[in-house]
Amino acid sequence: xxxxxxxxxxxxxxxxLTANEQVAADNRDYFAARHVTVINIMASPGAGxxxxxxxxxxxxxxxxxxxxxGDVASQIDAExxxxxxxxxxQINTGGACHLDAPMIRRALPALxxxxxxxxxxxxxxxxxxxxxxxxxxSYNVAxxxxxxxxxxxYKYPGIFEAVDLVIxxxxxLHPYLDFDLDRFTELVHGLNPDAPVLCLSAKTGEGLRDxxxxxxxxxx
Amino acid sequence: xxxxxxxxxxxxxxxxLTANEQVAADNRDYFAARHVTVINIMASPGAGxxxxxxxxxxxxxxxxxxxxxGDVASQIDAExxxxxxxxxxQINTGGACHLDAPMIRRALPALxxxxxxxxxxxxxxxxxxxxxxxxxxSYNVAxxxxxxxxxxxYKYPGIFEAVDLVIxxxxxLHPYLDFDLDRFTELVHGLNPDAPVLCLSAKTGEGLRDxxxxxxxxxx
Numbered sequence: 001x002x003x004x005x006x007x008x009x010x011x012x013x014x015x016x017l018t019a020n021e022q023v024a025a026d027n028r029d030y031f032a033a034r035h036v037t038v039i040n041i042m043a044s045p046g047a048g049x050x051x052x053x054x055x056x057x058x059x060x061x062x063x064x065x066x067x068x069x070g071d072v073a074s075q076i077d078a079e080x081x082x083x084x085x086x087x088x089x090q091i092n093t094g095g096a097c098h099l100d101a102p103m104i105r106r107a108l109p110a111l112x113x114x115x116x117x118x119x120x121x122x123x124x125x126x127x128x129x130x131x132x133x134x135x136x137x138s139y140n141v142a143x144x145x146x147x148x149x150x151x152x153x154y155k156y157p158g159i160f161e162a163v164d165l166v167i168x169x170x171x172x173l174h175p176y177l178d179f180d181l182d183r184f185t186e187l188v189h190g191l192n193p194d195a196p197v198l199c200l201s202a203k204t205g206e207g208l209r210d211x212x213x214x215x216x217x218x219x220x
Numbered sequence: 221x222x223x224x225x226x227x228x229x230x231x232x233x234x235x236x237l238t239a240n241e242q243v244a245a246d247n248r249d250y251f252a253a254r255h256v257t258v259i260n261i262m263a264s265p266g267a268g269x270x271x272x273x274x275x276x277x278x279x280x281x282x283x284x285x286x287x288x289x290g291d292v293a294s295q296i297d298a299e300x301x302x303x304x305x306x307x308x309x310q311i312n313t314g315g316a317c318h319l320d321a322p323m324i325r326r327a328l329p330a331l332x333x334x335x336x337x338x339x340x341x342x343x344x345x346x347x348x349x350x351x352x353x354x355x356x357x358s359y360n361v362a363x364x365x366x367x368x369x370x371x372x373x374y375k376y377p378g379i380f381e382a383v384d385l386v387i388x389x390x391x392x393l394h395p396y397l398d399f400d401l402d403r404f405t406e407l408v409h410g411l412n413p414d415a416p417v418l419c420l421s422a423k424t425g426e427g428l429r430d431x432x433x434x435x436x437x438x439x440x
Contacts, residue, residue, distance in 0.1 A: 045264045045347050045376060046368025072348060074374040095378065097317060097348040125375070126346060127265050128292060128317040147367040147390060148266025154294040155345070156265060158315065170367060176396055 020133055023101035027136025030108065031119070037218055038119045040135055042159060043143035045125030048169040048202055050077045052143065052211075053120055055202040057084045059212055063219070066116045068107050070099040070124045077122065087111050098129035101136055117219055127156040139218060145170040146179045153187035160191045165198065165214060172201040240353055243321035247356025250328065251339070257438055258339045260355055262379060263363035265345030268389040268422055270297045272363065272431075273340055275422040277304045279432055283439070286336045288327050290319040290344045297342065307331050318349035321356055337439055347376040359438060365390040366399045373407035380411045385418065385434060392421035 017025065031038050041049050050069075057065055067088040069078040078090035089110035091103050099121065111119065121137060123130040140163040144152055147170060153160045160166065166188050168181065185197045198214070200207030237245065251258050261269050270289075277285055287308040289298040298310035309330035311323050319341065331339065341357060343350040360383040364372055367390060373380045380386065386408050388401065405417045418434070420427030 044266065044345070044368075045372055046365075071375050073377050076371060076374050095348070097346070124348070125264070126317070126348060128315075128344070128346060129349070145266075145367060147365060147393070148264075151296060152265055154296055155291050157293055173367070173393070173396060176393060 020101045023105055024134035024136040027101055027104055027108075031136060031138070034113050036113055036116050036119055037139070038121060038135075038137040039215075040121045040123060040137035040140050041143065042123045042127070042130045042140065042163070043125065044127050044145070044148055047125070047143045047145040047148065049122045049125070049143055050080055051202045052167070052169060053122060054080060054084060055205070055208060056120075056212070056215070057081070057086050059208060064115055064117045066111045066113070066119045068104065068111070068119060068121045070103070070122055072096070072124060087116070093124060097124055097126050098133050099123050099135060100133045104135045118215075127152070127159050131158045131162045139164045141165045141167060143167050143169050146173045146177050150180045150184035150187070153184070153191055157191050160188050160195070163192070163195055166195050167211060168197065168199040170201060170203075171199045171206055172204045240321045243325055244354035244356040247321055247324055247328075251333075251356060251358070254333050256333055256336050256339055257359070258341060258357040259435075260341045260343060260357035260360050261363065262343045262347070262350045262360065262383070263345065264347050264365070264368055267345070267363045267365040267368065269342045269345070269363055270300055271422045272387070272389060273342060274300060274304060275425070275428060276340075276432070276435070277301070277306050279428060284335055284337045286331045286333070286339045288324065288331070288339060288341045290323070290342055292316070292344060307336070313344060317344055317346050318353050319343050319355060320353045324355045338435075347372070347379050351378045351382045359384045361385045361387060363387050363389050364404075366393045366397050370400045370404035370407070373404070373411055377411050380408050380415070383412070383415055386415050387431060388417065388419040390421060390423075391419045391426055392424045
């Protein structure tokens with residue numbers, strides 16, 4: 001009996017990769033071949049991305065860490081990272097609200113990837129646009145600072161759905177602000193039940209150990 | 221003597237309006253015909269846009285104020301505004317990182333514009349994308365909260381160039397954070413020499429009077 005026209009046998013056309021997805025896949029292969037773990041950090045402007053990276057590099061002197069900095073303009077974040085001695089490259093998007101995989105690819109020759117174990121990508125400060133563009137990263141991490149408020153998962157669900165870890169930053173400001181961690185965690189887990197939620201202050205060091213532990217578990 | 225081909229007489233083709241600009245112009249005419257002043261509020265997520273609007277509505281009970289709330293998802297901000305009794309309409313962009321003029325036009329029938337003097341548009345929380353889309357507003361205002369840091373004009377120059385007023389919010393947190401107001405003001409004025417920079421706390425009321433004074437001067 002011919003299967004042609006049999007109900008239930010629907011032809012499937014494989015999803016075509018977009019240009020960005022294709023380059024992201026190439027980037028992922030490139031990182032994997034060099035055993036480099038890549039962490040894409042996404043957050044609002046001023047949530048403390050660079051400050052967390054500075055504290056992380058300082059806390060892990062034995063780890064070989066590189067950084068890709070993404071900003072609309074300026075290189076002030078890259079300059080701060082460079083002061084630690086870590087290899088860093090700045091991408092200026094010139095107006096674009098997110099990094100994309102071709103931007104990452106063009107930045108790679110500026111990093112000594114054969115000598116690195118881990119690369120942090122600090123995405124453009126924005127809770128919306130970066131989520132839609134795969135870069136070839138190993139993991140996605142969202143930062144949400146205490147002053148932004150515990151209601152943000154209602155308003156920006158996409159980023160909380162997309163990440164492997166959520167970090168509540170500027171925890172040292174907790175005494176001065178109304179931030180309900182239970183409510184926030186419940187909202188995050190409603191969108192993404194498996195994402196751990198950590199709290200820390202890169203300024204005082206409180207909670208930093210949990211983040212370092214999460215990172216170390218993801219290195220070879 | 222024929223002017224044809226005379227050096228210096230270059231034919232000028234008028235800049236064509238984009239679809240968004242055309243609708244924005246229509247919106248602007250529509251507001252002008254009703255003597256409604258429209259203030260477009262732009263800022264990062266959690267910078268205090270809704271909190272400032274709540275304090276403003278409470279402080280100006282004699283003024284007839286309406287609000288258009290823009291968010292990727294949810295209507296929690298519109299619900300807060302509705303509790304004040306002010307007419308409000310929520311726009312959910314469904315993923316888009318900014319409002320545009322057609323969204324505003326579609327929202328207008330939900331507001332009693334003939335009875336209003338002023339409409340606040342609370343744009344989607346984002347320092348980048350909203351700047352590029354004229355809505356038909358009378359004035360643009362940027363909020364920057366103290367915890368975001370005084371370096372933001374370096375990294376997001378577009379918004380500071382585009383606005384008529386810059387407000388530093390969450391001023392009550394100033395004792396707990398390193399925010400150099402002189403540095404910030406200098407950076408803003410480097411991009412936009414004419415934009416006043418005001419500081420306030422919608423929570424404590426400090427500085428609110430300067431903002432109300434600015435607003436009143438822009439009403440009929």
